[in-house]
Amino acid sequence: xxxxxxxxxxxxxxxxxxxxxxxxxxxxxxxxxxxxxxxxxxxxxxxxxxxxxxxxxxxxxxxxxxxxxxxxxxxxxxxxxxxxxxxxxxxxxxxxxxxxxxxxxxxxxxxxxxxxxxxxxxxxxxxxxxxxxxxxxxxxxxxxxxxxxxxxxxxxxxxxxxxxxxxxxxxxxxxxxxxxxxxxxxxxxxxxxxxxxxxxxxxxxxxxxxxxxxxxxxxxxxxxxxxxxxxxxxxxxxxxxxxxxxxxxxxxxxxxxxxxxxxxxxxxxxxxxxxxxxxxxxxxxxxxxxxxxxxxxxxxxxxxxxxxxxxxxxxxxxxxxxxxxxxxxxxxxxxxxxxxxxxxxxxxxxxxxxxxxxxxxxxxxxxxxxxxxxxxxxxxxxxxxxxxxxxxxxxxxxxxxxxxxxxxxxxxxxxxxxxxxxxxxxxxxxxxxxxxxxxxxxxxxxxxxxxxxxxxxxxxxxxxxxxxxxxxxxxxxxxxxxxxxxxxxxxxxxxxxxxxxxxxxxxxxxxxxxxxxxxxxxxxxxxxxxxxxxxxxxxxxxxxxxxx
Numbered sequence: 001x002x003x004x005x006x007x008x009x010x011x012x013x014x015x016x017x018x019x020x021x022x023x024x025x026x027x028x029x030x031x032x033x034x035x036x037x038x039x040x041x042x043x044x045x046x047x048x049x050x051x052x053x054x055x056x057x058x059x060x061x062x063x064x065x066x067x068x069x070x071x072x073x074x075x076x077x078x079x080x081x082x083x084x085x086x087x088x089x090x091x092x093x094x095x096x097x098x099x100x101x102x103x104x105x106x107x108x109x110x111x112x113x114x115x116x117x118x119x120x121x122x123x124x125x126x127x128x129x130x131x132x133x134x135x136x137x138x139x140x141x142x143x144x145x146x147x148x149x150x151x152x153x154x155x156x157x158x159x160x161x162x163x164x165x166x167x168x169x170x171x172x173x174x175x176x177x178x179x180x181x182x183x184x185x186x187x188x189x190x191x192x193x194x195x196x197x198x199x200x201x202x203x204x205x206x207x208x209x210x211x212x213x214x215x216x217x218x219x220x221x222x223x224x225x226x227x228x229x230x231x232x233x234x235x236x237x238x239x240x241x242x243x244x245x246x247x248x249x250x251x252x253x254x255x256x257x258x259x260x261x262x263x264x265x266x267x268x269x270x271x272x273x274x275x276x277x278x279x280x281x282x283x284x285x286x287x288x289x290x291x292x293x294x295x296x297x298x299x300x301x302x303x304x305x306x307x308x309x310x311x312x313x314x315x316x317x318x319x320x321x322x323x324x325x326x327x328x329x330x331x332x333x334x335x336x337x338x339x340x341x342x343x344x345x346x347x348x349x350x351x352x353x354x355x356x357x358x359x360x361x362x363x364x365x366x367x368x369x370x371x372x373x374x375x376x377x378x379x380x381x382x383x384x385x386x387x388x389x390x391x392x393x394x395x396x397x398x399x400x401x402x403x404x405x406x407x408x409x410x411x412x413x414x415x416x417x418x419x420x421x422x423x424x425x426x427x428x429x430x431x432x433x434x435x436x437x438x439x440x441x442x443x444x445x446x447x448x449x450x451x452x453x454x455x456x457x458x459x460x461x462x463x464x465x466x467x468x469x470x471x472x473x474x475x476x477x478x479x480x481x482x483x484x485x486x487x488x489x490x491x492x493x494x495x496x497x498x499x500x501x502x503x504x505x506x507x508x509x510x511x512x513x514x515x516x517x518x519x520x521x522x523x524x525x526x527x528x529x530x531x532x533x534x535x536x537x538x539x540x541x542x543x544x545x546x547x548x
Contacts, residue, residue: 065187065437067195068430070098070106075425078118081149081169083176089118090149090175094426096190097222099214107197110215111190113182113424114223115149115175123227126178126258126541129216131185133237135208136438138188140416141408142235142263146520146529147180149173150423152408152415158521159387160407167415172520172530177537178231183215187437190430204442205457209241213248217255229541233261233533236486236517243267243459246466246473256470259540260463261533263478264486264517267463270456271490274364279327282362283319284490286348289368290315291481292385293350298372300347308481308514315348316489327361365484367397379403384516385482404516464499467507472543474507476536478529483517509536 074095081088093116096109117125130147131139144151153166174180184191186202193199202211220226234242239262249255266272274281293299294311303311326333326341333341342356349356349363351371356363363371369380370391377394381387381404389403413434420426443457467473477495479488491510498504511532513525520526 065193065199065439067197068109068192070096070109070194072096072098072109077423077425079149079423081173081175083149083169083171083173086176088149088176091116091118092424094420094424097215097218098194099211099218106194108186108193108202108211109191110186110211111184112215112219113143113148113420114180114219116179117175120179122223122225124229126229126231126537127181127225128174128178128231128233128261128537129181129183129212129219130233130235131183131212131238131241132235133239133241134185134188134435134438135203135237135241135441136185136188137237137435138184138433139182139238140189140412140434141518142233142238143182144412144416145408145518146170146172146526146533147174147182147233148419149175150415150419152411154408154411154521154523157386158384158407158515158518158523160403161411163410163414165411165414167419172523172526174530174533174537177534179225179228181219183212185438186211187439188433188435190428190432192430199437199439200442203438204444205240205244205459206442206445209244209248210252212241212245213253213255216245216249217253220255229258229537230255231259231261231537232257234263236264236266239263239265239486240267240457240459243463243466247462250466250469257466257473258543259474259476259536261476261478261536262491263519263529264483265477265479265491265494266486267460267491267494268456268458270458271493272486273456274362276360276362279324279362280493281490282327283324284493285363285365285484285487286319286323286345287312287315287489288385288481288484288487289349289363292368292380292484293348293372295386295482296350296372296380298350303347309512311348312481316492318344318348319489320493366399369399369484370397381405381407381482381516382485383483383518384480384521385484386516408518408521460494460498464504467504468499471503472540474509474536474540476509476511476532478511478513478519478532480513480516480519480525482515485517488512 074093077092079090079092093114096111098106099108099110101107130142132141149170150167151170153161153168155161185208187199193202201207232242232245242260242262246257246260249257270278271281271284290311291308294304294308297304323341323345326337338357338361341361342353345356345361346353355371359367369382372380373388374394377391378388379391379399382402384404387404387407392400417432477491479491481488495505495508511529513519513528515522515525519529
């Protein structure tokens with residue numbers, strides 16, 4: 001996920017004003033056994049992309065980019081909760097793992113939160129490593145949104161709740177099906193370089209993937225999880241990372257995955273970065289415009305009366321057929337052809353034909369979000385186009401803010417910090433960084449002479465190679481219909497071109513949700529996403545059917 005607005009500037013974050021829910025609403029915390037210390041001693045095991053437009057202003061004047069002492073410190077606590085009507089006891093570990101260089105010298109401490117279900121055999125129990133993106137975003141969004149056993153109580157359909165926020169059990173956590181490990185990237189959360197080590201050694205496309213690979217290897221070593229079925233779950237830039245990480249784990253760590261789960265997918269930036277010479281990005285977002293217009297009742301009556309899936313399919317057929325052909329024709333289109341295309345795009349997107357003509361048949365996502373509800377003086381959300389907010393100037397063509405970004409930010413951060421401090425027993429004198437501290441992001445590839453590597457940043461080929469080497473590796477792609485940051489059709493286009501062989505496509509499984517980038521904000525979609533996660537894991541944890 002992209003870097004989110006940074007909420008506080010204090011080095012030590014506290015939330016004294018957050019009211020606690022009734023005891024009956026919260027999972028029971030079981031005392032740690034007398035032989036297990038709550039906090040383990042340190043010697044025991046334990047340039048933004050085009051879609052990341054959120055604020056990257058520093059949220060602290062703290063100069064810890066120069067490095068902090070690399071200390072391995074983990075708080076271990078025990079809990080009970082209820083998932084799908086069943087009581088689940090689990091162990092939570094929140095802390096840092098020290099990564100070392102080839103000589104054994106500490107080079108970084110990586111913050112993580114792990115949830116493991118009690119009473120299970122580690123060698124047969126699936127384990128899922130999950131993370132958000134940015135790049136430069138902490139991973140609390142997946143933790144508080146869908147993966148963790150606790151989450152904030154949101155408003156209807158995932159809308160912004162009023163503070164103070166309630167921290168309640170998450171009925172859709174997949175902890176009943178898989179153990180879970182949240183990982184924070186360098187200079188996010190409490191992850192920091194060791195003294196004398198530059199953050200840039202762990203940031204950028206290549207270094208970031210390598211750091212995650214080293215952490216996963218060390219975690220499997222530390223907790224004896226080498227035999228477990230292994231999964232990745234990435235959101236937003238985390239999907240980009242996951243595709244590259246699958247190959248990194250194979251090639252450099254000797255680790256094969258059972259599956260990769262993606263949400264808010266972008267594996268190739270070309271498909272989400274529209275420009276006058278990049279027509280495919282305009283085609284890939286048209287089905288999302290159609291879904292958005294359908295939701296806001298802006299389509300013609302004959303389309304409005306159809307189901308969302310029916311409307312989306314018509315937009316999909318037009319977007320990658322006549323529309324893409326017309327855009328490719330450029331200035332050779334006749335006036336009559338331009339008018340015809342404008343009328344059809346307007347019909348599918350809910351804006352006027354004249355507006356489409358004024359955009360040269362190419363509607364920029366930001367402009368669309370201010371145009372669709374202009375007559376109502378409202379803007380729509382970037383991450384979730386169902387969400388709206390009033391605009392201060394009905395002539396603006398850019399948003400003051402993203403209402404779908406604001407909706408979860410305060411509640412998620414407040415709930416996570418409270419959960420981390422009070423329930424998981426972990427505190428630090430460092431600031432927990434939501435984002436904005438990674439600095440410029442290097443997308444160059446090894447041996448490349450271009451600062452962007454080979455054209456648009458992409459990890460598609462890395463994923464193809466990983467799937468070619470391992471015929472048992474499957475991929476699940478979760479897609480929100482109302483996501484204008486990483487439109488679902490860009491993921492469809494990506495996987496329809498993966499390897500140009502059916503053996504790849506047979507191992508890619510899609511799930512669609514009537515929600516946005518963060519599909520879990522809508523509780524109905526969260527329930528569906530949970531079911532899809534469990535189904536994917538149970539169907540692949542023993543290898544599934546190889547594709548040759």
